[in-house]
Amino acid sequence: MEGAALIWTRPEPGSRRPKFTRDQIASTALTIADTEGFAAVSMRRVASELGAGTMTLYYYVRTKDELVALMDDAIMAEVLIPGDEFPAHWYDALTAVALSTWDVLMRHPWALHSLQNAPHGPNAMRHFEQSLAAIADTGLDAPEKFALLGLVDDYVRGNVLRSAEVGVAPDDKEFEAAERFVESQFATGQFPHTQALFAGEDRQEVFHRLVGDTSERDRFRHGLSVLLAGVATTMNLDLPDR
Incomplete structure (x- = not known):
């Protein structure tokens, strides 16, 4: 994305009353991606949704890469925790940061793949600053802090990816083919522990019983507390004292 980060060094178009703002453009692009997928996002489509010509949009955003940068920074803005709501204890603060990140990524799960190469903007820097602030008083040295934040970030992103994959239901033919394959593998006798887990029951019912009625968010929070x-x-x- 050569040159994409330069958008943060340029002021917005300098007319007294610009027709559009970068926030409006980013919000429009995010709505398209959330409803139709990232592949539907284009300069032409965003311009159309804004009621503008494509060339007009280029006045505000020079390239598709810059549009992607704005989208990423808009998502990072959603992650930020208001200063007056930021907990004092490292455990509570890090929990708040992780939960906020999880909530936002669950609203935009496509972003984990589609925006992973976006240049970091001002809100990404603010998010990292908040993450460091959360563990500032722990007494950890810099490598330990970096390792801790990486550990939590890996858990957050991995959980979102798993949740997104589980949420995609196969069609009937794919499901039936998968069932036949699993049964054929059980018949080999090479998967005794897996077979015992299901004990001849409907696998979807077993999964539901294993997971229970706990929400995705509550399961995420429990795993985070264990971590x-x-x-x-x-x-x-x-x-923290409770």
Whole structure:
């Protein structure tokens, strides 16, 4: 994305009352991606949704890469936690950052793949600053802080990816083919533990029983609490009083 980051160094078009703002353009592009997928986002389509000509949009955003940069920064703006709501304890602060990130990515799961090469903008920097602020008083050194943030980030993104994959239901023919394949593999006798887990029952019913009625968000939060409790033990950090 050569040159895409330059959009952050340029002021917005300098007319006294510009017809569009970068925020409006980014919001329009995000709506298209959320409803139709990232592949539907183009300069022409965004311009059409805004009621403008494509060449008019180029006055505000020079390239598709710059549009992608604006989309990424708009998503990062959603992640930010208001300063007056930022918890003081590292555990609570890091939990708040992780939950906010998870909530936003679950609203825009396509972003994990489609925006992964977008240049970091001002809101991405603010998010990283908040993440560092969350663990500023832990006494960890810089490499330990970086490792901790990476650990939490990996958990957040991995959970969103898994949730997105689970949410895509196969059609009937694909499901039937998958069922036949699983049964043929069970018949080989090479998967005794997996076979015992299902014990001849309907696999969807078993999965539902294993997961229960807990929401995706609550399961994410429970896993996060287990992760951070382990971090506290491993890194000798205090946990908040409850």
